[in-house]
Amino acid sequence: MTEWIGKSADFLDQVAVRFKRGSLPGAYRDVFDSPAGQIVLANLVREGGMMITHGGDADAVLQFEEGKRFMVLHILKMLRLKPRELQQIADMEAIDD
Numbered sequence: 001m002t003e004w005i006g007k008s009a010d011f012l013d014q015v016a017v018r019f020k021r022g023s024l025p026g027a028y029r030d031v032f033d034s035p036a037g038q039i040v041l042a043n044l045v046r047e048g049g050m051m052i053t054h055g056g057d058a059d060a061v062l063q064f065e066e067g068k069r070f071m072v073l074h075i076l077k078m079l080r081l082k083p084r085e086l087q088q089i090a091d092m093e094a095i096d097d
Contacts, residue, residue: 028078042092048072051090
């Protein structure tokens, strides 16, 4: 049994996840193609520190920040965004939490 946020997630153990070749990037596009998805993606880019450097930070802070950045980079890689599209996302206005 898998524990998932304090709840049983047996269904996760039973679901066989299979993707056709090339379908995973399409799934990412489906998730982030809506207006709400674009807002979430812009927030991830901002919170993941995609447009700033962390070179002067202490090792532990640098590792933490790079871990956040890695996940955002993975999402962006799956979306196969062009540099112009990434810049448009990064330039979106901040949304209050």
